[in-house]
Amino acid sequence: MKxxxxxxxxxxxxxxxxxxxxxxxxxxxxxxxxxxxxxxxxPQAVSAYPTALAVADILERDGYLEGIWFPxxxxxxxxxxxxxxxxxxxxVSDSWSTVGIDQYSDKYLLEQIYNLKALGFxxxxxxxxxxxxxxxxxDTGDVVGIKQEYLDNARRFLDICREAEMPVLWTVCCHSTSxxxxxxxxxxxxxxxxxxxxxxxxxYAERFVKPLCAMLAEYPDVVVMCxxxxxxxxxxxxxxxxxFTEQRExxxxxxxxxxxxxxxxxxxxxxxxxxxxxTLCGSTDNMTMxxxxxxxxxxxxxxxxxxxxxxxxxxxxxxxxLATEFGLGDGKYPSEDEMVSxxxxxxxxxxxxxxxxWFMWCWQPxxxxxxxxxxxxxxxxxxxxxxxxxxxxxxxxYRADHRGESLALNTPTMFFNEGNGxxxxxxxxxxxxxxxxxxxxxxxxxxxxxxxxxVDSVGRKYVYKDTTLPASGTxxxxxxxxxxxxxxxxxxxxxxxxxxxxxxVQNHSFENGLTNWVKFGSNGTYQATAATAxxxxxSLELDYGSVEWxxxxxxxxxxxxxxNYTLTYYxxxxxxxxxxxxxxxxxxxxTIDGTIIGQxxxxxxxxxxxxxxxxxxxxxxxxxxxxxxxxxAGTHTYIDDVELYEMx
Numbered sequence: 231m232k233x234x235x236x237x238x239x240x241x242x243x244x245x246x247x248x249x250x251x252x253x254x255x256x257x258x259x260x261x262x263x264x265x266x267x268x269x270x271x272x273p274q275a276v277s278a279y280p281t282a283l284a285v286a287d288i289l290e291r292d293g294y295l296e297g298i299w300f301p302x303x304x305x306x307x308x309x310x311x312x313x314x315x316x317x318x319x320x321x322v323s324d325s326w327s328t329v330g331i332d333q334y335s336d337k338y339l340l341e342q343i344y345n346l347k348a349l350g351f352x353x354x355x356x357x358x359x360x361x362x363x364x365x366x367x368x369d370t371g372d373v374v375g376i377k378q379e380y381l382d383n384a385r386r387f388l389d390i391c392r393e394a395e396m397p398v399l400w401t402v403c404c405h406s407t408s409x410x411x412x413x414x415x416x417x418x419x420x421x422x423x424x425x426x427x428x429x430x431x432x433x434y435a436e437r438f439v440k441p442l443c444a445m446l447a448e449y450p451d452v453v454v455m456c457x458x459x460x461x462x463x464x465x466x467x468x469x470x471x472x473x474f475t476e477q478r479e480x481x482x483x484x485x486x487x488x489x490x491x492x493x494x495x496x497x498x499x500x501x502x503x504x505x506x507x508x509t510l511c512g513s514t515d516n517m518t519m520x521x522x523x524x525x526x527x528x529x530x531x532x533x534x535x536x537x538x539x540x541x542x543x544x545x546x547x548x549x550x551x552l553a554t555e556f557g558l559g560d561g562k563y564p565s566e567d568e569m570v571s572x573x574x575x576x577x578x579x580x581x582x583x584x585x586x587x588w589f590m591w592c593w594q595p596x597x598x599x600x601x602x603x604x605x606x607x608x609x610x611x612x613x614x615x616x617x618x619x620x621x622x623x624x625x626x627x628y629r630a631d632h633r634g635e636s637l638a639l640n641t642p643t644m645f646f647n648e649g650n651g652x653x654x655x656x657x658x659x660x661x662x663x664x665x666x667x668x669x670x671x672x673x674x675x676x677x678x679x680x681x682x683x684x685v686d687s688v689g690r691k692y693v694y695k696d697t698t699l700p701a702s703g704t705x706x707x708x709x710x711x712x713x714x715x716x717x718x719x720x721x722x723x724x725x726x727x728x729x730x731x732x733x734x735v736q737n738h739s740f741e742n743g744l745t746n747w748v749k750f751g752s753n754g755t756y757q758a759t760a761a762t763a764x765x766x767x768x769s770l771e772l773d774y775g776s777v778e779w780x781x782x783x784x785x786x787x788x789x790x791x792x793x794n795y796t797l798t799y800y801x802x803x804x805x806x807x808x809x810x811x812x813x814x815x816x817x818x819x820x821t822i823d824g825t826i827i828g829q830x831x832x833x834x835x836x837x838x839x840x841x842x843x844x845x846x847x848x849x850x851x852x853x854x855x856x857x858x859x860x861x862x863a864g865t866h867t868y869i870d871d872v873e874l875y876e877m878x
Contacts, residue, residue, distance in 0.1 A: 284454060284505070284507065285454055285455055285507045285526070285527075288352055288353065288397065288454070289586060289587075292352050292629050292632065293628060293629060293631075293632030293633075294581065294586065294587050294628065294632075295352065295353055295552065295586060295587025295588070295589075296350055296351050296352050296353070296587065296588075296590075296625050297351060297352075297353045297354065297355055297399065297554075297587060297588060297589035297590065298346055298351045298354055298355070298589060298590045299354070299355045299356070299357070299589055299590070299591050300342075300343065300346070300354050300355065300356050311329075311330040311331055311357075311358075311360070311363065311383075311387075312329065312330070312331055312358075312363060312364060312379070312380045312383035312384050312387070313329055313363050313364055313377050313379045313380040313383060314326060314327045314328070314329055314363070315361055315362065315363040316366075317362070317367055317417060317420050317421055318361065318417065321414060321416040321417045321420070322414065322417060329379075329383070331383050331386065331387060332848075333794070333848065334794075335794060335877060336386070336390055337648075338794075338877065339387070339390045340390050340393055340394055340646070341646040341648065343390065343391060343394040343396050344394045344396075344645075344646040344723065345614075345645050345646050346396070347394060347395070347396050348643050348644065348645050348646070348656070349614070349618055349619075349621065349622045349625075349643075349656075350621065350622045350625035350626065351590075351625075352397065353396075353397045353398070353399060353454065353455070353587075353589075354391070354396050354397070354398055354399070355398070355399040355401065355457075355511070355554070355589045356387070356398055356399070356400055356401070357401045357404040357460060358384065358400050358401055358402060358404070358442075359380075359401070359402070359403060359404060360401075360404040360460075361404070361421075362403075362421050363377075363380065364376055364377050364380030364381075364384075364438070364442075365421075365434070365438050367420050367421060369420065370420070370423070371419055371420040371421065371422070371423035371424075371430065372423065372430055372433060373424060373430060373433040373434040373437050373438055374433070374437065375437050375438070376437065376438045376441050376442060381441070381442070381445050384442075384445060385445060385448070388446075388448075388449045388452050388453070391449075391452050392449065392451060392452050396452075397452065397453075397454045397455075398449075398452050398453050398454065398455075399454070399455040399456070399457060399509070399511075399589065400446060400453050400455070400456050400457070401456075401457040401459070401460045401511050402439055402442065402456055402457060402458060402459070402495055402499065403434075403439075403458070403459045403460065403495060404459070404460035404461060404511070422483065424491060425483045425487060425488055425491050426482045426483045426484075426487050427487075428487070428490055431487075431490060431491045431494050432494065434491075434494075434495075435494050435495060435497075435498040439495055439498045439499070439502075440498060440502060443498070443499065443502035443503050444502070446503060446506075447502065447503060450505070453503075453506060454506065454507065455506060455507040455508070455509055455526075455527075456499050456503060456506050456507075456508055456509075457508070457509050457510060457511040457554070458492050458493075458495040458496040458499060458508060458509070458510055458523065458525065459491070459492050459495060459510060459511065460510075460511035460512060460554070461511065461512050489522065489523070492510065492523055493523055493524075496508055496523055496524065496525055500524075507526040507527065508525045508526055508527075509525055509526060509527035509528070509552055509554065510523065510525060510527075510528055510554070511554040511589075512554060527551065527552035527554075527586065527587075528551055528552065538576075538579055551584065551585045551586060552585070552586055552587050552588065552589075553580065553585060553587070553588035553589070554588070554589050566615065566616045566617060567616070569617060570616060570617050570620045573617060573620070573621065574620065574621075574624055577624065590621075604617075604618050613689050613691055614689070614690075614691070616689070616690075619656065619689065619690035619691075622643070622656060623640060623659060626640055626641065638660070638713065638714065638716040639658055639660050639662060639711060639712075639713045639714075639716045639717070639718045640656075640658035640659055640660065640711075640718070641658070641711075641718045641719075641720055642655050642656060642657060642658055642662075642664060642692075642709045642710070642711040642718060642719075642720050643655060643656040643720050644707065644708075644709060644720045644721065644722040645691075645722075646722075646723065647705065647706065647707055647722035647723050647724075647725040648725055648728060649704070649705055649725030649726045649727045649728045650727075650728040650730075650731075651695055651696040651697060651699050652693065652694075652695060652696075653666065653693070653694040653695075653696055653707050653709075653722070654691055654692065654693050654694075655691065655692050655709050655720060656690055656691060656692075657690060657691065657692050657711075658711050658713065658718070660713045661713060662711040662712060662713040663680070663681040663711070663712050663713075664680065664681055664692075664709055664710065664711045664712070665677055665679075665680050665681075665709065665710045665712075666678055666679040666680070666694060666707065666708075666709045667707065667708050667709070667710075668696065668705060668706070668707050669705070669706045669707075669708075670699075670700065670703055670704070670705055671703045671704055672704070672706075672724075675708065678696060678698070679694055699727050700727065701727070701729065702727055702729075703726075703727050704724050704725065704726055704727065705724070705725055705727050706721065706722055706723070706724045706725070707721070707722045708720065708721040708722065731875045731876070732875070733873045733874060733875060734787050734788070734789065734795075734874040734875070734876075735784060735787065735857065735872045735873060735874045736784065738871060738872045738873055739763075739764075739765055739766045739768065739769075739870055739871050739872075740758040740766075740768045740769055740770050740869075740870065741766050741767065741768050742758075743757075743758045743768075744757065744758055744770075744782065746784055747770075747782045747783065747784050748782060748783055748784070748785065749780075749781075749782050750780060750781065750782070750783060750822060750858075750860075751777055751779075751780025751781065752775075752780075753775035753776045753777040753780060754772070754773050754774045754775030754776075754777070754780055754861055755771060755772075755773035755775070756770075756771070756772055756773075756780065756781055756782050757770075757771050758770060758771070759771040759868070761868075762802070762868055763870055764800040764840045764870035764871050765870065765871055766870075768870075769868045769869060769870035770782065770859065770868065770869040770870065771866075771867075771868055772812060772859060772860075772861050772865065772866070772867045772868070772869065773804070773861075773865075773866045773867075774809075774811075774861040774862070774863060774864055774865050774866065778861065778862045778863055779860050779861070779862065780860060780861060781858060781859045781860030781861055782858065782859055783822050783856055783857060783858030783859070784856065784857050784858075785820050785821055785822065785854075785856045786820040786821075786854050786856070787820065787854060787855045787856065787857065787874065788853065788854060789849050789852070789853060789854065789855050789876075790849065790853070790876065791849055791850065791851050791852060791853055792848070792849060792850060792851070793848070793849050793876060793877075794846070794847070794848050794876070794877040795846075795847050795848075795849065795855075795874055795875065795876055795877060796844060796845070796846055796847075796874070796875055796877055797814075797816060797828065797844070797845040797847065797857065797872070797873070797874045798842055798843065798844050798845075798871075798872075798873050799814065799842070799843055799869055799870070799871060799872040799873070800840045800841065800842050800843075800869070800870045800871050801832045801840070801841065801843060801867055801868060801869050801870075802837060802838055802839055802840045802841065802867070802868050803832075803837060803838060803865070803866065803867050803868075804838070804866040804867065804868065805838055806866055807864070807865055807866040807867065808864040808865075808866075809862065809863055809864030809865050810832060810833040810864075810865060810867075811833075811861065811862030811863060811864055811865045812831075812832040812859065812860070812861055812862070812865045812867040813829065813830070813831055813832070813859070813860050813862070814829060814830045814832070814843065814845065814857070814858070814859050815828070815829045815857070815858050815860070816828035816829065816845060816847055816855055816856070816857055817855065817856040817857075817858070818849065818850060818852035818854075818855060819852055819854060819856070820852075820854025820855060820856050821856055822856055822858055824852075824855075824856055827847050827848070827849070827850065827852075827855075828845040828846070828847035829845065830843045830844075830845050832867060840870070846877075855874075857872065857874070
């Protein structure tokens with residue numbers, strides 16, 4: 231392996247020396263569709279929008295950067311958020327051809343970002359190219375351009391951040407592959423040469439970073455900080471740095487070559503985005519080795535089970551410190567309460583040591599859960615977890631203290647208003663009364679609920695269902711909490727009124743027998759039954775006979791193409807069920823022979839209690855779907871309340 235590396239590096243150097251193109255390649259898909267401008271486009275700021283608060287202004291206003299990473303596009307979809315990564319497709323898996331942002335509607339993304347801001351986060355980090363998506367490489371690993379699709383989708387994302395008024399830290403280069411451990415050497419060679427070869431680093435800055443900066447410069451009201459790199463220590467395999475592992479060899483990415491790369495990117499950012507603060511991002515203490523870079527902040531993270539923070543004086547950088555991947559949890563705490571206590575103590579210690587902010591990353595108490603999930607799900611109820619509300623209270627109290635204010639009452643912060651009549655807000659911890667008001671089409675505020683009204687209390691959140699909305703128009707809500715003559719008010723966003731969702735499944739609860747449903751096969755019992763029901767009087771009974779894969783289906787369900795849908799249903803097994811082998815399939819084309827685009831296996835462990843399954847799917851080019859429920863040997867299962875909705 232070392233020999234292969236030694237042969238490859240001189241070849242790359244030769245390629246870099248012979249290259250005469252100094253302009254930027256914009257690549258529309260594959261590397262055959264290219265154009266070569268005379269020079270990199272100059273960044274153009276858009277004057278129609280005000281300049282966003284600079285980092286210094288946020289610190290003056292709030293006292294601390296309360297950042298959070300936005301991981302939905304990156305980790306739910308293997309890191310390829312804005313475009314496919316052809317190198318990973320070719321050398322690892324076809325699954326890398328999926329484009330993450332295509333899985334989400336603008337409204338869904340806006341709601342997620344808006345609610346993170348409601349929790350108190352005043353800046354959001356996004357890993358813009360976590361696995362080098364958007365970067366076009368030739369087959370030797372030289373950088374030859376940037377994909378236009380990447381730029382277009384990045385604009386779409388930043389437009390949503392602009393609408394949510396959420397400042398963004400944009401990481402220009404994240405850990406590109408960690409390829410040796412996670413993937414293979416073929417990927418490593420083709421995606422990390424910019425870390426080892428100066429000429430390739432220069433090409434990366436010229437052909438990827440500059441056109442990216444030209445796009446970022448269109449968002450001076452959004453992008454307030456850029457990271458020159460993230461987790462470069464994962465890509466460097468220099469035993470002198472202390473991060474050499476037995477699983478990898480030293481491939482020539484040294485501290486010197488990586489420092490050249492980091493400074494090259496940082497200098498390019500300074501040239502193209504002179505009014506944007508710059509930082510490093512990383513997940514280990516090795517990031518401190520790069521403190522020689524001329525950056526406003528130095529990224530550093532330390533997971534510490536004792537909730538302590540190292541003394542800042544041991545680091546080389548005299549600049550304000552920013553913990554760019556702060557987290558506690560990751561299996562270190564047996565309960566949510568213990569993790570919350572450690573989180574808050576860790577924050578206190580960080581501030582006492584002179585740090586200026588952090589970007590929260592890990593918030594899972596036990597090792598078995600996702601490190602990125604801030605949402606708790608309990609059946610059909612979705613809510614933030616305890617740690618989110620505790621952090622919200624902590625942020626409010628810190629900001630009040632920073633501003634010299636007395637916080638006698640927490641603000642009853644409102645979550646995103648979808649316009650569908652569901653109103654949600656964080657209730658204060660103090661004893662209080664509240665008043666909920668509504669404005670239709672910008673008109674007068676009218677009280678629609680007060681303390682004692684029918685409001686569901688879900689954890690720290692109040693949920694009120696407004697059932698008196700008109701059929702169309704806009705709606706806005708505000709809630710005022712009062713405690714001991716102290717009042718605090720929160721106002722929602724203005725939203726278009728959303729008509730009630732339409733269930734696309736006919737006879738969804740089998741109250742009309744098998745009307746709209748069709749049996750396929752007759753060796754078992756497939757019928758509507760009054761023996762049990764989740765709601766109403768009937769449910770679907772599927773009792774295996776002697777032939778597998780029989781059941782019932784509903785065909786030709788009309789849907790919109792390239793649209794996200796959610797299918798839900800309730801099921802339970804009969805007492806004589808011996809195998810739990812019941813399946814639900816969603817097929818495109820509207821027939822039982824169509825390609826499966828969603829499925830669930832009802833293996834509820836012989837439970838005789840109703841439980842809900844959810845299938846999320848995207849239609850692609852099809853305009854009709856088929857839903858079928860079918861049995862395999864031994865199963866005796868009941869189905870009820872089958873609902874298919876377009877995701878709002």
